[in-house]
Amino acid sequence: SLLERPQLRRLLEAFNGGGEETRIVGGAVRNALLGRPVTEVDCTTTMLPEATVERARAAGFKAVPTGIEHGTITVIVAGEPFEITTLREDVETDGRHAVVHFGRDFVLDAKRRDFTINALSLGLDGRLHDYTDGMADLAARRVRFIGEARTRIREDYLRIMRFFRFHAEYAQGDPDPEGLAASGAERHGLAILSKERVRHELMRLLVARRAEDTIGVLADHGFLTWLLGGAAEFGRLSRVAADDETGPVPVWRLAALAVMVAEDADRLREHLRLSNDEHKKLAAYGRLLGLIKTWGLPLNALAIRRLVAEHGPELLGIVLAATTREPLPIVHEEAREALELFRKGAEPLPVFPLRGADLLESGVPKGPKVGELLARARQAWLAEGCRMDEGYAGELLRRVLEQA
Numbered sequence: 001s002l003l004e005r006p007q008l009r010r011l012l013e014a015f016n017g018g019g020e021e022t023r024i025v026g027g028a029v030r031n032a033l034l035g036r037p038v039t040e041v042d043c044t045t046t047m048l049p050e051a052t053v054e055r056a057r058a059a060g061f062k063a064v065p066t067g068i069e070h071g072t073i074t075v076i077v078a079g080e081p082f083e084i085t086t087l088r089e090d091v092e093t094d095g096r097h098a099v100v101h102f103g104r105d106f107v108l109d110a111k112r113r114d115f116t117i118n119a120l121s122l123g124l125d126g127r128l129h130d131y132t133d134g135m136a137d138l139a140a141r142r143v144r145f146i147g148e149a150r151t152r153i154r155e156d157y158l159r160i161m162r163f164f165r166f167h168a169e170y171a172q173g174d175p176d177p178e179g180l181a182a183s184g185a186e187r188h189g190l191a192i193l194s195k196e197r198v199r200h201e202l203m204r205l206l207v208a209r210r211a212e213d214t215i216g217v218l219a220d221h222g223f224l225t226w227l228l229g230g231a232a233e234f235g236r237l238s239r240v241a242a243d244d245e246t247g248p249v250p251v252w253r254l255a256a257l258a259v260m261v262a263e264d265a266d267r268l269r270e271h272l273r274l275s276n277d278e279h280k281k282l283a284a285y286g287r288l289l290g291l292i293k294t295w296g297l298p299l300n301a302l303a304i305r306r307l308v309a310e311h312g313p314e315l316l317g318i319v320l321a322a323t324t325r326e327p328l329p330i331v332h333e334e335a336r337e338a339l340e341l342f343r344k345g346a347e348p349l350p351v352f353p354l355r356g357a358d359l360l361e362s363g364v365p366k367g368p369k370v371g372e373l374l375a376r377a378r379q380a381w382l383a384e385g386c387r388m389d390e391g392y393a394g395e396l397l398r399r400v401l402e403q404a
C-alpha cells in the first residue's frame, strides 16, 4: 500500500499533527486502489504554502516552491519528490482557469476536482475518504463528473478532453451518458482553450488502454475532425496499437491516426502546436508512407536506410504496422526484411561517421562553421546511402575540408 512507502510515510508523519492534516489525493490513491503503477504522489494539506515550506525544512526535507501561486510546494524526501498543495476551494472561473482560494476543508477540496475517481484521499491513519462516491465508480470502472457535468465543463472546458482521456484509461463499457451528452453539448468551448493543453490531453489519450474505441466515440460525436483539423484513419491506429513491439508512443499513434499524406504533418504542427521533433517524426512517417504507397521512385534499401538512419527502426516498424493488410505487397516484403535485419542487428544501423572534434583536429577553427560543415557532410552521407565502409569517414572529411 501507499503508506508502506518509507519516504511517503516520513513525509506524512512530519506533515500531520499540531492541528494540521496532510493526505494523499488524486491519481496516486486511484491507481493504488486499482493496482496500477503509481508514478507521482500528490498530497493536499491544511497548511498554507509558507507553513509547508517551514515544516519541510524543519524536518530536514528540501522544499521547492514549484507552483506557489496555486499553493504547490515540491518536497523532496530522500531523493523522492512529492507535490504538496494547500486545500483549495473554487470561487469563480472563466472556462479556462478556476480562480482558487485556499481553504481548510477536505470536502470542498474534493468537490472542486473533476471526476469522482480522482477525488479520493487517504490519511496517515489509513482511512480512505470518499466524499463523492468515487469508490462505487472505481469499482464499476466508470468516469463520472462530480456534480452536474454541464456545469463542471463550463467551469473548465479542458474537462471534456479529460473525460475522454480518463475514460480511455480507466473505464469499462460505454462512456457515462451524462458526461458524454454534456461534452457534446459544450463542445464549442474547446475552442477557447490553448492548443497546448488540448494537445497534452489528446497525446495522453492516444496511448491510453482503450485509445481505439475512445477515438471512435470522439469521431462518432463530431470531435475528432475538429481535434485533428482533418480526417483520420482508424484502421491504422488500431493496427499500430495492436502491434506493441515499439510500445505506445504518442507521436507515432498520432502519425498512424492522422497522417495520410506528407502534408498532413505540417497541418498538424500548426493545429496542435507540435514541437519540431514531433513534426519531424510525423513528416518522416508521411514521406515513408508515400514512398511505400506510390512505388514511384524505386523503394530500395537506400530510401529505407536513409529514413531509418534519421529516425531509427521504429519509424519503419510503425509504417509497416499501420499499413499491414493494405495492398502494398512487394514493397512491404522488402521493407519488412530490411526491418528484420535492422532489428536483429545483422544489418547495423547506419551511424554518421564524423564528429565536430574530427573537424577541429583537422584545423577548422571553433565556431558556427563547424556545424555548417557537419550538416553539409551529413547531407552528402545520407545522399550516398549512409555508407559505413572503411575509409569512408576519412574520404568524407577530406571532401568537407576542401569545401571549407
Ligand code: ATP
Binding pocket: 025, 026, 027, 028, 042, 112, 113, 114, 115, 118, 119, 156, 158, 159, 162
Ligand atoms: P495521471 O496519473 O494520469 O496524471 P492524475 O489524476 O494525477 O492522473 P493530473 O492531471 O495530474 O491527473 O491531476 C491531478 C488531480 O488534480 C486529478 O486527480 C484531479 O483531482 C485534479 N485535477 C486536475 N485537473 C483538473 C481539472 N481540469 N479540473 C478539476 N480537477 C482537476
